[in-house]
Amino acid sequence: MKGWTAIYLVARRELTERIKSKAFIISTGFIVLLVVAAIVIPAVFDDDGPGTLALATATPLSEAAIAQFESASGGDPVLAVEMVADDAAVREAVQTGSADAGIVAGPELIISSGEPGATTSLLASVLGFDLAITELGARGISLEDIAPLLEADIPITALEDATDPEDAALAFFGVILLYITILTYGQWVVLGVIEEKSSRVVEVVLGAVQPRHLLAGKVIGIGLLGVGQVVVIGLVALAASAVGGDAVSIPDAAPTAFFSILLWFVVGYGIYGVLFAAAGSLASRQEEAGNATLPFTALLTIAYFVSFSAVEETNLVARILSFLPPFAPISMQVRMVRGDAAAWEVLLSLALAAVMIYGVIRVGERFYRGAVLGQGRKLKWREAWRSADA
Amino acid sequence: MLQLENLHKRYGPVVALDGCSFDLERGRLLGFLGPNGAGKTTAMRSVFGLVNPDVGTITWDGSPIGPAERLRFGYMPEQRGLYPRMRVHDQLVYFGRLHGMTRAAAHEAADFWLGKLGLTERSDARLEELSHGNQQRIQLAAALVHDPELLVLDEPFSGLDPIGVETMAGLLRSLAGNGVAVMFSSHQLDLVEDLCEEVVVINRGDIVLEGEVWTLRTASPRRYLEVEVREVSSSWVDELEGTEIVERTGSRIRLATSADAHLEEMVARAAAAGEITLFAFEPPSLSEVFREAVAQ
Numbered sequence: 001m002k003g004w005t006a007i008y009l010v011a012r013r014e015l016t017e018r019i020k021s022k023a024f025i026i027s028t029g030f031i032v033l034l035v036v037a038a039i040v041i042p043a044v045f046d047d048d049g050p051g052t053l054a055l056a057t058a059t060p061l062s063e064a065a066i067a068q069f070e071s072a073s074g075g076d077p078v079l080a081v082e083m084v085a086d087d088a089a090v091r092e093a094v095q096t097g098s099a100d101a102g103i104v105a106g107p108e109l110i111i112s113s114g115e116p117g118a119t120t121s122l123l124a125s126v127l128g129f130d131l132a133i134t135e136l137g138a139r140g141i142s143l144e145d146i147a148p149l150l151e152a153d154i155p156i157t158a159l160e161d162a163t164d165p166e167d168a169a170l171a172f173f174g175v176i177l178l179y180i181t182i183l184t185y186g187q188w189v190v191l192g193v194i195e196e197k198s199s200r201v202v203e204v205v206l207g208a209v210q211p212r213h214l215l216a217g218k219v220i221g222i223g224l225l226g227v228g229q230v231v232v233i234g235l236v237a238l239a240a241s242a243v244g245g246d247a248v249s250i251p252d253a254a255p256t257a258f259f260s261i262l263l264w265f266v267v268g269y270g271i272y273g274v275l276f277a278a279a280g281s282l283a284s285r286q287e288e289a290g291n292a293t294l295p296f297t298a299l300l301t302i303a304y305f306v307s308f309s310a311v312e313e314t315n316l317v318a319r320i321l322s323f324l325p326p327f328a329p330i331s332m333q334v335r336m337v338r339g340d341a342a343a344w345e346v347l348l349s350l351a352l353a354a355v356m357i358y359g360v361i362r363v364g365e366r367f368y369r370g371a372v373l374g375q376g377r378k379l380k381w382r383e384a385w386r387s388a389d390a
Numbered sequence: 391m392l393q394l395e396n397l398h399k400r401y402g403p404v405v406a407l408d409g410c411s412f413d414l415e416r417g418r419l420l421g422f423l424g425p426n427g428a429g430k431t432t433a434m435r436s437v438f439g440l441v442n443p444d445v446g447t448i449t450w451d452g453s454p455i456g457p458a459e460r461l462r463f464g465y466m467p468e469q470r471g472l473y474p475r476m477r478v479h480d481q482l483v484y485f486g487r488l489h490g491m492t493r494a495a496a497h498e499a500a501d502f503w504l505g506k507l508g509l510t511e512r513s514d515a516r517l518e519e520l521s522h523g524n525q526q527r528i529q530l531a532a533a534l535v536h537d538p539e540l541l542v543l544d545e546p547f548s549g550l551d552p553i554g555v556e557t558m559a560g561l562l563r564s565l566a567g568n569g570v571a572v573m574f575s576s577h578q579l580d581l582v583e584d585l586c587e588e589v590v591v592i593n594r595g596d597i598v599l600e601g602e603v604w605t606l607r608t609a610s611p612r613r614y615l616e617v618e619v620r621e622v623s624s625s626w627v628d629e630l631e632g633t634e635i636v637e638r639t640g641s642r643i644r645l646a647t648s649a650d651a652h653l654e655e656m657v658a659r660a661a662a663a664g665e666i667t668l669f670a671f672e673p674p675s676l677s678e679v680f681r682e683a684v685a686q
Contacts, residue, residue: 200471
């Protein structure tokens with residue numbers, strides 16, 4: 001029998017046995033539900049329309065000032081002007097909180113406490129502008145005369161592109177999804193390896209299949225299941241965004257994010273799946289799975305936290321990690337989605353990851369081969385390495 | 391033919407195999423005996439590449455055993471194990487296909503063995519839902535599903551009830567009758583004595599005894615005489631020379647004697663004493679031969 005046939009048969013069993021299992025169906029359903037909730041719920045809460053700024057005043061506000069404010073605020077918030085008897089009534093309205101701000105003689109803008117926010121500052125400058133127009137009018141200069149002067153527009157140029165909040169959200173989503181899926185499927189590999197070893201079925205299987213083919217088939221079979229799940233989650237996320245209507249729009253970077261997540265899942269799982277298999281083969285019972293894989297889980301967790309810090313803006317650490325294979329699957333994904341990784345950077349990162357995958361397969365296979373024949377015992381890394389020759 | 395030649399294997403200070411050599415021909419049923427820790431399991435695992443001997447060769451029909459040859463072998467390890475949550479029929483099909491069968495052939499063979507072992511209606515059950523005895527049967531079926539030319543079974547009778555033992559014994563006999571080379575290890579020596587023509591005894595990693603069961607038994611200089619003479623006192627036996635009473639149950643007596651004892655004289659004396667209802671002259675049992683071999 002060709003090696004590929006053995007790999008195919010093993011992979012097929014891993015895939016079909018798991019896809020039929022309740023645990024898989026429930027976990028996929030749960031993740032899909034979580035993703036839909038994460039997209040739809042904020043959209044629902046976000047849909048409460050523009051806010052209102054309640055303004056108390058004893059002197060009427062000009063139509064022009066109100067129009068100017070609302071044009072500057074983009075209609076959010078709108079201004080709700082409440083006419084009161086005198087300045088004392090204005091102060092009372094602001095103090096009791098029935099108004100957000102008030103105008104008293106001076107004119108002066110009052111707020112209840114603290115530093116003025118952006119809207120209050122905007123209101124203050126609009127009022128100042130309105131006052132100036134009134135003063136000019138009193139001196140015989142109409143608004144029409146000076147309108148051309150006011151249209152002088154000073155352009156604002158950012159020296160660096162700010163991250164689009166939608167891209168940051170996608171990157172954030174990608175970090176979580178990659179972390180969860182790589183860990184989950186890595187754990188499945190570990191548990192599968194331990195199950196075979198602890199139930200001793202591995203003795204019968206290895207009578208017919210070589211250890212490296214068993215390892216490859218197992219990692220590939222579970223990996224394909226993972227790819228399938230990532231695709232399903234991605235499609236559900238896109239669909240949920242689409243049916244979310246106006247409240248949620250599909251970000252432009254969504255397809256990029258989708259393929260980037262898929263790509264880095266394959267790469268990340270390629271590294272961690274094999275490492276986890278080797279680690280799992282050292283254990284003899286399910287309870288030891290966590291300890292056996294701890295060093296690798298820790299690496300992935302570092303990538304997770306560093307990438308979180310870099311969702312908005314790349315920092316030096318995140319930039320370095322995006323090239324180092326154990327961290328790149330999460331770190332480079334963030335940079336790709338945010339569009340701040342050059343093509344050569346992505347390719348370099350992928351090339352380094354490919355080298356690492358080759359390395360972990362060579363080394364992991366040896367540990368696996370040595371350990372899996374350990375007759376159900378718990379082994380140390382050194383023992384497994386040595387007994388691969390035995 | 392399976393040939394193990396001069397196998398040596400050490401695990402650190404522990405010597406598991408120390409020059410172990412023996413042959414097994416097609417159509418033979420070989421009992422592989424030895425005390426605990428003698429190296430039986432190590433020798434069997436080495437046939438399947440689960441142990442790499444430090445020294446020595448293992449061949450099948452004269453050529454070294456590689457992955458391709460192993461596909462024609464069946465193995466039932468001492469530590470039983472299959473996939474606990476996998477369905478029984480799926481499991482057998484899987485093992486059939488791992489041994490190179492086509493999908494159709496594997497399905498057919500799985501059906502055949504489930505039928506033969508009386509488990510057809512449990513085809514869709516998960517292995518863990520089966521009783522211990524039925525799991526044993528599935529384990530056997532997994533070793534047989536691909537119609538192997540060589541079958542190696544590590545303690546196939548352990549944990550079986552008398553009916554299970556009889557079924558297993560019958561199955562092994564018929565497999566050997568069909569030309570399969572069968573070897574199994576066991577501690578149930580009475581059973582081995584009944585079942586096998588040949589045995590190999592391993593002790594401290596080396597073969598200390600091998601050959602046909604009857605030849606090995608009759609090679610001993612000792613013999614036993616079991617005799618019963620109706621309704622007389624047993625005092626007549628005390629006059630027999632070169633014998634020793636081993637056991638006395640009523641008028642039934644077991645005597646230890648030697649291979650060159652005068653059988654006719656004994657018969658004559660017993661007949662003179664009264665009516666003979668039992669007279670059996672036997673070589674030592676396999677169990678005794680075994681104990682002597684491993685005591686050295």
